[in-house]
Amino acid sequence: MNSIKSLATKLLGLDKTEIPKTQLSAISEILSKHNFNTNTTDLKKLLKLLKKKHLVDQICVASRNGSVIASTANGNGLKDAIIGTAMLNYIKSEIPKSETVLIKSDEWYMLMPYKNKVFIVRAPASLSTVEFNALAKEVENKILKGKSF
Amino acid sequence: MGTVYALASGKGGVGKTTITANLGIALAQRGKKVLLVDADIAMANLSLLLGMHSSPITLHDVLLGESSLQDAIYDGPGGVSFVPSGLSFESYRRVDSSRLTGLIDSVKEEFDYILLDAPAGIETNVMSALSASDNVILVTMPISPSIADVLKTKIVAERLGAKPIGIIVNFVRKEKGEILPEDIMKMLELPIYGLVPYDEEIRKAFMREKIMPTILFKPNAKAIASINEIAEKLTGVSSAEIKKKKKSFITSFLNKLFSIFKRKPKQSSKDDIGEETEEESFDQNELPEISEDSIEIEK
Numbered sequence: 001m002n003s004i005k006s007l008a009t010k011l012l013g014l015d016k017t018e019i020p021k022t023q024l025s026a027i028s029e030i031l032s033k034h035n036f037n038t039n040t041t042d043l044k045k046l047l048k049l050l051k052k053k054h055l056v057d058q059i060c061v062a063s064r065n066g067s068v069i070a071s072t073a074n075g076n077g078l079k080d081a082i083i084g085t086a087m088l089n090y091i092k093s094e095i096p097k098s099e100t101v102l103i104k105s106d107e108w109y110m111l112m113p114y115k116n117k118v119f120i121v122r123a124p125a126s127l128s129t130v131e132f133n134a135l136a137k138e139v140e141n142k143i144l145k146g147k148s149f
Numbered sequence: 150m151g152t153v154y155a156l157a158s159g160k161g162g163v164g165k166t167t168i169t170a171n172l173g174i175a176l177a178q179r180g181k182k183v184l185l186v187d188a189d190i191a192m193a194n195l196s197l198l199l200g201m202h203s204s205p206i207t208l209h210d211v212l213l214g215e216s217s218l219q220d221a222i223y224d225g226p227g228g229v230s231f232v233p234s235g236l237s238f239e240s241y242r243r244v245d246s247s248r249l250t251g252l253i254d255s256v257k258e259e260f261d262y263i264l265l266d267a268p269a270g271i272e273t274n275v276m277s278a279l280s281a282s283d284n285v286i287l288v289t290m291p292i293s294p295s296i297a298d299v300l301k302t303k304i305v306a307e308r309l310g311a312k313p314i315g316i317i318v319n320f321v322r323k324e325k326g327e328i329l330p331e332d333i334m335k336m337l338e339l340p341i342y343g344l345v346p347y348d349e350e351i352r353k354a355f356m357r358e359k360i361m362p363t364i365l366f367k368p369n370a371k372a373i374a375s376i377n378e379i380a381e382k383l384t385g386v387s388s389a390e391i392k393k394k395k396k397s398f399i400t401s402f403l404n405k406l407f408s409i410f411k412r413k414p415k416q417s418s419k420d421d422i423g424e425e426t427e428e429e430s431f432d433q434n435e436l437p438e439i440s441e442d443s444i445e446i447e448k
Contacts, residue, residue, distance in 0.1 A: 006322075017326025023297075024328065027297045030300055031336065034307075130280045137310060
């Protein structure tokens, strides 16, 4: 019955639906704004790309002792690295199993140890641990891959 | 080592769960070891569709660290293994879905295909499912809200380092206003794995005393033919080959039986193995090619 109805609708031209073209062009534009090619050998450039990709304000990668490996901050983020690692070390000493530290201030201040590094991120909204982990993993993989860093 | 696929959509109600269940069974019918995971820890619909919602140990217990994943793997219908999610709201509020990646990695060796039925949306639980997968298959309907949502899911998947590999367009009615497969491919910059037609038989799967995936009670349904094609694309094993195997099994069984009585076996009839009827087959020739090379993406 349904197939007869559908055939009749087509034959008699009763299908008044049409493709919403203006909506489609708007949808297409969304993707063009979110195409990020992070294929670079420059660590600082990579962090800048990741900043846009994950919609965060600042990324600082530090070693566990507080020295800066790379940062998107002007002045190389030394302050971020020192405060971030000190804070993380203190929290780790109190809560040894802690994996991520999120602090809500005017903005979100997020800390995560990953392998032998500490990732310090500032953002207007908090990142999920899954996304934070993906960000750290991408940086770590690039560091391991590109000896030029 | 198996491959983990997350079936995700952004929008709810596009048929992810139905496709996951039927596709999983279609893969198992091709001789593959398949694990289905109800990764929708808030709305455990796959557990309902597979009739396993009252399993004693669920993914909730595993994510809470109270049970091992091995204890939560059950024999599901149609030859698949299955990890159900819990229906309890209390345990859902306590689980940490970010542990999913490590858990899935721990069973990758045991299966050829692991299919994760991801929740709708782009929030944390979805991210966990996407992050736990090697490949993401996006499920959408041929309408603009569904495509807009699936596009966001694609962006989130890429942010998490997951790899979107293709699209399944579900509920295809071939109406004039439906967005064309070519346009969907261009917009999402991905190949189409299958066009699944709207099919009343799929809806009816939920209207039975014993709920089960359509592939098990109506294997010749139009939508199932399309899902079988997707399984064929993923495995390289066609439905015809399965039938051939079934046929040769029946023939060899009859041979053995008749050799006892030293009589010549009769050829097995088509009816014995559930041949498809022409009337119910969906014209898959109209589908666009799925090869990535075949897509011309407008940059």
